Amino acid sequence: MKIAILGTRGIPANYGGFEIFAEQCAVRLALRGHEVTVYGRSHYVPGSLRTYRDVRLVVLPTLRWKYTDTVVHTFLSVLHALPQRYDVLLICNAANSLFALFPRIFRVPVAVNVDGIERRRKKWNWLGRAYYAISERLSLWFPDAIVTDAQVIERYYRENYGARSFFIPYGTVTEKPATTETLERLGLSPGGYFLYVSRLEPENNAHLVIQAFERVRTGKRLVVVGDAPYATRYIRQLKQTRDPRILLPGAIYGPGYRQLQAHAFCYIHATEVGGSHPALIEAMGQGNLIVANGTPENAEVLSNTGVLYRVNDVEDLARCLQDAEDHPQVYATLRQAALHRAQACYSWDKVVSEYEELLSGLVARRNTRSVRSATLLSSSDDRRNPPARSHRQI
Structure with missing residues (x-):
């Protein structure tokens, strides 16, 4: 298949979950013989980089502003993609659902990974929340398929809209x-x-993690890894902590990030919005002891392989961290359980196989419709223009 992935900042991944997803998915699909293109943003991917691990890169500009960065780039990406004769498009982010209309018009199959319920994020003003609410509904109409990465989100679309989505x-x-x-x-x-580890935005609750850790009696340190391009004031507030045990090194990617995950005493996951969060699953993959915000999405991913604290409750988070510090042997089995669950449920090879099956199914359905349409047209032409009868010579 000739596949294009749109709606992310691009690869190689140096930002967030969608970028890591795009890299892992694209590279593995390319290894399986597919022709894969990933669209990236010019302020994120060097313009001189044309390929990455057998994946073709298309780098386009955007309007760098919190409310336009994603949608402007995806709009330009779709316009570029339409004449490229891709077999199928995979668009990331519910905000981009509107742009699935254009490939549909040109009979190009398209799937949209909607992520979580983005309109609930605190970083958006009323206009941003309204746009996401509209985009949520557009995702029901324009794509050929909706992809959800958490069963909680799959259930949300089914119960609120009666919509079928593909859980991957x-x-x-x-x-x-x-x-x-x-x-x-x-x-x-x-x-x-x-x-x-997270983007340092209010709904990811780094401030609550810092407040809770300041109450924990331990000689260990707290490492807060992350950044965010449009949250300067919030990050400045985080750095005002006077606890010398707390370290904020900024964003760390690739091998450095994996080293931090692999050797942590405990991973704290405090996000409250979204689907299945990459950093949480990656922490499970490294066999971490995990203390997580008790949202339905986090509970689903962990499935009793970690510790949940009451949602956004600083006191309960501090209690859980202190308990982990005081009784590490009690939680040793959770580390192994988290690793086993990651291996069984969240293998990239398994995930990519499911995407491959979905995308090939969309292409096959398109081709079947094309054949059916051609057959109907042919039958119609036959009825309108019957073949001339031969005249027998007498």
């Missing part, structure tokens, strides 16, 4: 990194720190 979760790798150079650079020791 996020994936992870379970191999341990060979070195600890990032820990050494940050002055950390294996097992000597609590880890929090």
Whole structure:
């Protein structure tokens, strides 16, 4: 198949979950013999980079503003994609559902991964929330298929809209990194720190994690990894903590990020909005002890392989962290259980196989319709223009 992935910042991944998904999915599909293109943004992917691990890259500009960055780039990407004769498009982010209309008009199959219920994010003003609410509804009409990465979100679409979606979760790798150079650079020791990873935006609750950790009696450190392009004021507030045990090194990607995940004493997951969060699944893949915000999405992913605290409750989070510090042997079995669940449910190879099956099914359905339409047209022409009868010679 000739496949295009749109709606992310691009690859190689150096930002968030959609970018990691695009890289893992594109590279694995290319290894299986498909011709894959990933569209990226010019301020994120170097313009000189044309291919990455046998994946074709198309780098386009956008309007760099919180409310236009994604949609302007995806609009331009769709316009570029239409004449390229792709077999199928995979668009990420519910905000881009509107643009699925154009490939549909040109009979190009398209699937949209809607992520979570984005209009609930605190970072959006009323206009942003309204746009996401409209986009949520457009996702019911324009794409050929909706993809949800959590059963909670799949159920939301079914119960609120009567819409069928395809549940395909996020994936992870379970191999341990060979070195600890990032820990050494940050002055950390294996097992000597609590880890929090996320985009540093209010609904991801880094401020609550810091407040809770400040109450924990421990000699270990808290490492808050992440950044966000449009949350300067919020990040500045986080850095005002006076606890010397708390380290905010900014965003760390690739091998360095995996080293931090692999050697943490405990991973803290505090997000409250979204589907299945990449960092949570990746922490499971490294066999971490996980303490997570008790949302339905997080409970679904963990499935009793971690500790849940009451939603956004600082006191309960502090209690869970203190308990993990005081009684680590009690939670040892959870580490192994999390790893086993990640291996069984969140393997990237399994995830990509499910996407491959979905996309090939959309292409097959398009081709079947084309054949049926051609047959009907042919039959209609036959009725309108019957073949001339031969005249027998007498």
